């Protein structure tokens with residue numbers, strides 16, 4: 001009972017966040033001191049622009065406009081992209097871009113976590129010793145290279161000099177797994193490097209703290225091996241921060257991989273935002289940002305749910321709170 | 322009498338930012354097979370560090386150890402970590418001071434209890450779980466089946482301590498270190514846990530090292546007592562002998578100061594005037610001198626050696642009680 005009310009409350013909070021974010025973007029749009037209809041239809045007649053204004057609600061106040069946009073949005077009508085030859089649906093663009101971004105995000109997370117977790121465990125276990133220092137220093141060096149620079153280095157060496165991988169474009173899974181991965185490897189590596197550093201540091205710090213706990217000595221006194229203690233007894237209670245950070249960066253990867261998506265022409269959601277801004281497609285921008293916000297909120301919920309599994313105490317704290 | 326555990330000249334130092342901290346200084350102690358030995362001393366006197374060091378459980382790169390530990394014919398201090406580990410569970414086991422922090426917060430009781438059985442005794446999962454339930458019943462936990470599925474935070478302090486005892490005795494150890502098994506519990510539960518330990522010791526024929534800050538606990542539960550002060554053993558005698566004929570002024574002060582426990586906060590109050598000497602900077606003389614009613618000039622200048630009465634009673638004092646001055 002109490003648990004249900006906790007989740008209802010949490011959903012309510014997230015809904016409010018969504019409304020505030022989308023309304024904020026909407027308001028910003030209306031604050032631009034130009035006529036939006038002129039920007040969207042630069043070479044149209046005044047009549048056509050009048051029609052567009054009423055169609056999109058530009059003639060209403062900011063709240064009226066927002067409500068109209070929201071009504072369309074929840075029904076799946078994300079608006080249109082306007083160009084000289086006609087219009088395209090934003091939802092069609094997102095339908096193409098979303099799987100690219102989602103896959104990019106999933107691969108990046110898998111790669112980053114599968115490298116960061118062993119590194120974090122090892123450097124916490126060997127804290128202050130040579131292995132730890134080597135790991136920290138290498139990660140520090142790597143993290144000082146921005147991800148677009150890594151992308152460019154990969155393109156130059158792996159893409160151009162060695163010609164192992166294509167440097168531009170995207171192939172869906174339907175074209176074959178290897179074909180698909182050929183296009184994904186370099187963007188995924190570029191996006192992972194920064195995350196690996198962050199994740200390793202978070203896990204290392206939490207694990208070092210956990211390794212000082214009595215329950216670790218207790219586990220040792222049962223005659224368990226160090227390996228078992230690290231992986232079975234210490235990793236899980238130390239991974240709440242890591243998992244939170246990972247889940248939140250999922251939202252960031254969906255809409256925020258703008259640079260990498262542009263460099264490799266992966267054309268995911270990040271690129272859609274970039275294109276909407278560059279092309280002054282304000283309605284498209286508003287809807288795309290709203291979709292990204294939806295993902296953020298969704299991954300926030302994932303954090304809440306999964307932290308209850310990682311540490312059962314949080315589950316009951318919720319009930320008691 | 323053969324001794325099950327014999328610790329010789331053990332010293333433990335921690336490197337700290339404030340210098341080297343001498344937690345244990347030249348401790349010699351024998352635990353005779355089948356006996357229960359109490360270790361008494363104020364908070365910070367080095368009881369926990371000594372027990373953990375004896376078992377080889379002190380972790381960390383800032384620890385410096387010296388001395389030898391022989392357990393049941395094995396010289397632990399000459400063995401690898403892996404070899405020592407093989408003695409855990411069925412050789413030595415430990416009950417930890419605080420049952421709240423010594424159980425893994427995110428794992429169910431059943432898995433924490435059965436783990437040792439499977440790994441150390443090679444039981445199948447089903448057997449280990451069945452045996453775990455029996456062990457919980459053995460330590461008098463009502464509805465053991467439900468407790469198996471619980472997380473530590475869902476149990477009361479007394480229940481958690483019982484679980485910890487069950488884990489410690491799971492593989493039938495020869496020697497059980499009980500590090501203040503009752504300090505974190507309230508008085509009625511304390512008595513129950515001590516009773517349980519007495520019975521288990523009888524049934525399982527375990528030797529025990531019972532650490533406590535309370536001489537009252539020592540009285541009914543131990544055959545020998547070692548009194549620790551500032552990292553040293555300052556008096557050692559059979560329990561009845563110690564209470565009948567105390568030599569060390571510190572032990573007397575400890576006895577006279579009825580342990581007061583602040584039940585609301587659970588913290589102990591200072592029971593003897595003054596505090597332990599700074600562990601990173603021990604003076605030259607007797608460690609107890611600044612607080613000792615009998616201290617003379619010599620006490621401040623020369624460190625007393627351990628003296629042995631003909632009956633085996635050991636003490637570390639220039640002017641022991643009951644000696645003509």
Ligand SMILES: Nc1ncnc2c1ncn2[C@@H]1O[C@H](COP(=O)(O)OP(=O)(O)OP(=O)(O)O)[C@@H](O)[C@H]1O
Pocket residue numbers: 335337342344362363364365366367368369370371381418501534600
């Ligand atoms: N890992 C460590 N690093 C540095 N100092 C430590 C460490 N562990 C213990 N000490 C110090 O060693 C001394 C002895 O501590 P110990 O825990 O053995 O005392 P104790 O007799 O068990 O006290 P209590 O009754 O409070 O449990 C204390 O001064 C403590 O601060």
Ligand code: SF4
Pocket residue numbers: 569570571607608609610611613614615616617620625637638639640641
């Ligand atoms: S040596 Fe001196 S100061 Fe130390 S306990 Fe004995 S009488 Fe007291």
Ligand SMILES: [Mg+2]
Pocket residue numbers: 368369370418500501
């Ligand atoms: Mg202690």
